[in-house]
Amino acid sequence: MRNVGIIMRRELASYFATPLAYVFILIFLVLANAFTLYLGGFYERGQADLDPFFTFHPWLYLFLIPAISMKLWAEERKSGSIELLMTQPVELWDAVLGKFLAAWIFTALALALTFPLWITVDYLGSPDNGAILAAYLGSLLLAGGFLAIGSCMSALTRNQVVAFILGVAGCFVFLLAGFPLVLDVFRSWAPQALVDAIASLSFLTHFESIAKGVIDVRDLLYFAMLIGFFLLATAIALNLRKDL
Amino acid sequence: MIKTERLTKHYDSLTAVEDVSFQVGPGEVLGFLGPNGAGKTTTMRMLAGFVTPTSGSANICGHDVAREPLAAKAALGYLPEGAPSYGEMTVRRFLAFIADLRALEGARREQRLAHVIEHLQLGGVLDQTIETLSKGFRRRVGLAQAIVHDPPVLILDEPTDGLDPNQKHEVRTLINDMARDKIIVISTHILEEVDAVCTRAIIISRGRIVADDTPAGLAARSRYHNAVSMQLEEPRQLAAARDAVAGLPAVAQVEVSERDARLTALPRSGATILPALSELAARQGLKLKELHLESGRLDEVFRSITA
Numbered sequence: 001m002r003n004v005g006i007i008m009r010r011e012l013a014s015y016f017a018t019p020l021a022y023v024f025i026l027i028f029l030v031l032a033n034a035f036t037l038y039l040g041g042f043y044e045r046g047q048a049d050l051d052p053f054f055t056f057h058p059w060l061y062l063f064l065i066p067a068i069s070m071k072l073w074a075e076e077r078k079s080g081s082i083e084l085l086m087t088q089p090v091e092l093w094d095a096v097l098g099k100f101l102a103a104w105i106f107t108a109l110a111l112a113l114t115f116p117l118w119i120t121v122d123y124l125g126s127p128d129n130g131a132i133l134a135a136y137l138g139s140l141l142l143a144g145g146f147l148a149i150g151s152c153m154s155a156l157t158r159n160q161v162v163a164f165i166l167g168v169a170g171c172f173v174f175l176l177a178g179f180p181l182v183l184d185v186f187r188s189w190a191p192q193a194l195v196d197a198i199a200s201l202s203f204l205t206h207f208e209s210i211a212k213g214v215i216d217v218r219d220l221l222y223f224a225m226l227i228g229f230f231l232l233a234t235a236i237a238l239n240l241r242k243d244l
Numbered sequence: 245m246i247k248t249e250r251l252t253k254h255y256d257s258l259t260a261v262e263d264v265s266f267q268v269g270p271g272e273v274l275g276f277l278g279p280n281g282a283g284k285t286t287t288m289r290m291l292a293g294f295v296t297p298t299s300g301s302a303n304i305c306g307h308d309v310a311r312e313p314l315a316a317k318a319a320l321g322y323l324p325e326g327a328p329s330y331g332e333m334t335v336r337r338f339l340a341f342i343a344d345l346r347a348l349e350g351a352r353r354e355q356r357l358a359h360v361i362e363h364l365q366l367g368g369v370l371d372q373t374i375e376t377l378s379k380g381f382r383r384r385v386g387l388a389q390a391i392v393h394d395p396p397v398l399i400l401d402e403p404t405d406g407l408d409p410n411q412k413h414e415v416r417t418l419i420n421d422m423a424r425d426k427i428i429v430i431s432t433h434i435l436e437e438v439d440a441v442c443t444r445a446i447i448i449s450r451g452r453i454v455a456d457d458t459p460a461g462l463a464a465r466s467r468y469h470n471a472v473s474m475q476l477e478e479p480r481q482l483a484a485a486r487d488a489v490a491g492l493p494a495v496a497q498v499e500v501s502e503r504d505a506r507l508t509a510l511p512r513s514g515a516t517i518l519p520a521l522s523e524l525a526a527r528q529g530l531k532l533k534e535l536h537l538e539s540g541r542l543d544e545v546f547r548s549i550t551a
Contacts, residue, residue, distance in 0.1 A: 006344045017332040080328030087292045088345040089317040243295050
């Protein structure tokens with residue numbers, strides 16, 4: 001566990017050593033606020049809540065999260081630093097976890113910086129602050145799920161652009177798993193039970209219930225298992241071929 | 245002690261390393277030689293636990309690399325080919341990161357960091373990011389990283405590649421200083437390095453060991469072993485000298501280089517020709533600029549073994 005912390009801190013510091021962190025946070029905040037105020041009709045609705053804010057998170061994350069996760073392993077492969085890291089006395093799992101946590105903490109920071117919106121609704125009316133907190137938690141879990149998928153995609157290649165595209169595609173499939181766009185692909189040949197299982201994997205359904213302020217253990221478990229699964233897949237992908 | 249047993253690595257249909265077995269003990273500096281693509285890097289990566297062998301095993305200080313990877317890696321200092329590192333980190337932070345992973349603490353940590361910074365002369369670039377450093381400095385940062393925990397075993401993949409002659413000399417001095425109490429394996433395709441630092445050399449070609457000997461032993465395999473080279477003051481004496489030398493019974497062959505008026509006489513196997521040649525030179529009135537006995541040419545041995 002000690003090494004998880006060491007690797008996480010190094011990784012987190014590296015985000016801020018390059019323009020990446022600042023560009024990401026800036027774009028994230030601008031887009032999040034623009035979507036909320038213009039597309040979401042934040043003021044026009046005349047309701048003191050953050051629904052218009054959280055509704056757009058899955059779509060915002062679809063493109064922004066793979067931009068963070070693409071470098072997790074592809075960059076290490078490209079620069080060769082993966083050889084340096086993997087020949088230190090470190091468990092592979094520590095590295096997978098440390099790098100993932102760094103990315104997750106970084107997104108949490110970006111998310112936390114949207115707090116002025118929360119202050120605004122609190123000033124304009126009296127929203128259900130518990131529900132808003134739950135929605136923030138749901139958004140963070142969603143980001144974690146996207147990051148875990150992105151981490152796995154990044155481990156498959158040494159090309160960051162490929163990692164980005166695979167990441168977006170992977171996240172898109174999970175995002176819309178409950179919708180005809182994805183389900184129709186399976187419906188023609190798969191048994192109904194499998195189609196139902198795939199439908200239940202949808203990010204959107206699990207996210208929307210938390211975003212409404214309902215924290216269900218099943219939704220939490222869903223995100224925890226999804227993150228665990230893709231981090232395991234990351235470790236397996238790395239272990240199969242470290243010298244890609 | 246480093247021990248490998250029938251280490252083999254296949255990539256799909258390509259055989260990178262085949263049946264490589266050797267042992268290296270304390271005090272030995274093993275040079276790993278071979279043409280590019282011969283399997284040097286793959287072998288070193290298997291020793292360092294970065295590449296999993298298809299079959300066979302590697303053992304570092306009693307720890308099997310596959311079964312006890314952490315113990316093996318802890319005993320090892322490793323410089324990967326090209327000295328990769330994290331470009332956006334400063335040298336100071338990078339070395340601190342490695343010291344953390346190597347679990348160095350307290351006074352020993354400070355002392356080890358100060359030691360490597362001094363010995364690799366990194367003091368002036370500590371707060372520069374690694375991507376802004378010259379190739380030579382990056383290599384030295386890579387070396388610092390490999391030795392910061394004072395490991396009993398060092399594996400260095402092309403430690404002097406890309407360095408200028410002064411830096412090469414510094415790195416070789418460093419390796420020689422550490423050689424007394426460590427086991428060191430270096431890979432190189434620079435043959436002068438073998439003479440400069442190695443006590444033993446393994447030549448690998450197409451994934452297999454084709455020679456395992458001391459540098460002197462390898463040189464003795466050369467056609468030029470015990471050959472005599474003489475450079476003439478007067479180039480016009482060259483033709484006559486050549487005929488006279490070729491006439492000596494112990495001389496098997498004479499090579500002439502017109503450019504620098506040099507004759508190289510190769511002896512018949514086991515023969516000693518230096519006295520005969522110096523006597524002949526006196527008799528024929530040849531004016532010599534230089535006359536010397538060759539111990540053998542490593543590059544020629546290298547080419548004849550690996551071609």
